[in-house]
Amino acid sequence: MTRTVASSRQGVYIDDMAVGDAATFAKTVTEADILLFAAVSGDTNPVHIDQDFAAATPFKSRIAHGMLSASFISAVLGVRLPGPGTIYLSQSMRFRAPVRVGDTVVATATIKTLDVDKRRVTLETVCKVGDTVVIDGEAVVMADRRPTA
Amino acid sequence: MTRTVASSRQGVYIDDMAVGDAATFAKTVTEADILLFAAVSGDTNPVHIDQDFAAATPFKSRIAHGMLSASFISAVLGVRLPGPGTIYLSQSMRFRAPVRVGDTVVATATIKTLDVDKRRVTLETVCKVGDTVVIDGEAVVMADRRPTA
Numbered sequence: 200m201t202r203t204v205a206s207s208r209q210g211v212y213i214d215d216m217a218v219g220d221a222a223t224f225a226k227t228v229t230e231a232d233i234l235l236f237a238a239v240s241g242d243t244n245p246v247h248i249d250q251d252f253a254a255a256t257p258f259k260s261r262i263a264h265g266m267l268s269a270s271f272i273s274a275v276l277g278v279r280l281p282g283p284g285t286i287y288l289s290q291s292m293r294f295r296a297p298v299r300v301g302d303t304v305v306a307t308a309t310i311k312t313l314d315v316d317k318r319r320v321t322l323e324t325v326c327k328v329g330d331t332v333v334i335d336g337e338a339v340v341m342a343d344r345r346p347t348a
Numbered sequence: 349m350t351r352t353v354a355s356s357r358q359g360v361y362i363d364d365m366a367v368g369d370a371a372t373f374a375k376t377v378t379e380a381d382i383l384l385f386a387a388v389s390g391d392t393n394p395v396h397i398d399q400d401f402a403a404a405t406p407f408k409s410r411i412a413h414g415m416l417s418a419s420f421i422s423a424v425l426g427v428r429l430p431g432p433g434t435i436y437l438s439q440s441m442r443f444r445a446p447v448r449v450g451d452t453v454v455a456t457a458t459i460k461t462l463d464v465d466k467r468r469v470t471l472e473t474v475c476k477v478g479d480t481v482v483i484d485g486e487a488v489v490m491a492d493r494r495p496t497a
Contacts, residue, residue, distance in 0.1 A: 208394055208401050224390055232388050239384045240419035241375050244426030244434065245357055252357050252432065265436045266415065266422040270389030273415040277393030283401065285393065287414045291440040 210282025222280035292336030359431025441485030
């Protein structure tokens with residue numbers, strides 16, 4: 200009998216979740232991330248790519264796109280909890296502090312409410328750099344039910 | 349006298365905005381966008397990168413990351429309206445329909461409310477593929493005031 204311990208193809212079933220369950224994804228933001236994100240998104244706001252411009256803003260130097268850090272929330276939900284099978288329904292977020300090259304962003308999703316019948320999961324979603332909250336908000340996703348035998 | 353008609357370094361001043369003003373950014377989602385977004389975000393959910401997995405989902409084939417289309421909203425706000433100088437405060441969004449390779453996403457931001465004293469602008473943010481709304485939601489940003497003479 201083959202036992203698969205972890206697969207890129209199956210996430211956590213909603214039947215196996217509990218309020219308070221949490222997962223994280225962490226990524227160090229590099230120069231390359233910002234340039235690639237600018238290319239993929241089309242967001243070439245000079246605060247991200249123009250050091251002379253950024254120096255004259257309240258941020259004093261270039262900052263990463265807020266949506267880049269937000270994309271790490273998508274990674275937590277899409278890869279970890281619930282993981283594969285997740286359908287993303289909604290996301291709210293407040294951008295609380297800037298992220299700069301070299302910062303390591305830790306995105307955490309924590310289950311707030313579960314509706315097994317409707318397969319709905321509400322998660323608190325927070326991104327931090329050290330102890331500083333850079334994004335907070337809430338996600339709603341649909342998760343798979345455990346197949347019946 | 350030099351007159352600069354458009355600069356990558358100055359957006360629209362809040363003093364010059366009116367409720368109902370709108371801007372758009374459109375991008376065709378390519379295979380490369382999805383792969384680069386997976387790399388930058390860390391979101392390697394198989395529904396985006398594993399055709400065999402995606403074929404067994406309700407989507408029937410691979411779909412783009414919701415946050416990729418959301419990033420086009422960031423582009424509208426950061427490049428067009430308000431453009432350079434914008435500080436992104438918050439964003440809400442509902443993911444209403446999938447986006448696939450080859451789809452052209454048109455992101456539109458429309459000013460809903462203005463608070464010139466607080467420099468706050470609330471915008472309705474919608475992404476469409478053809479007539480189908482794929483994302484709707486709302487953004488709040490801070491915009492520059494016109495410098496006094």
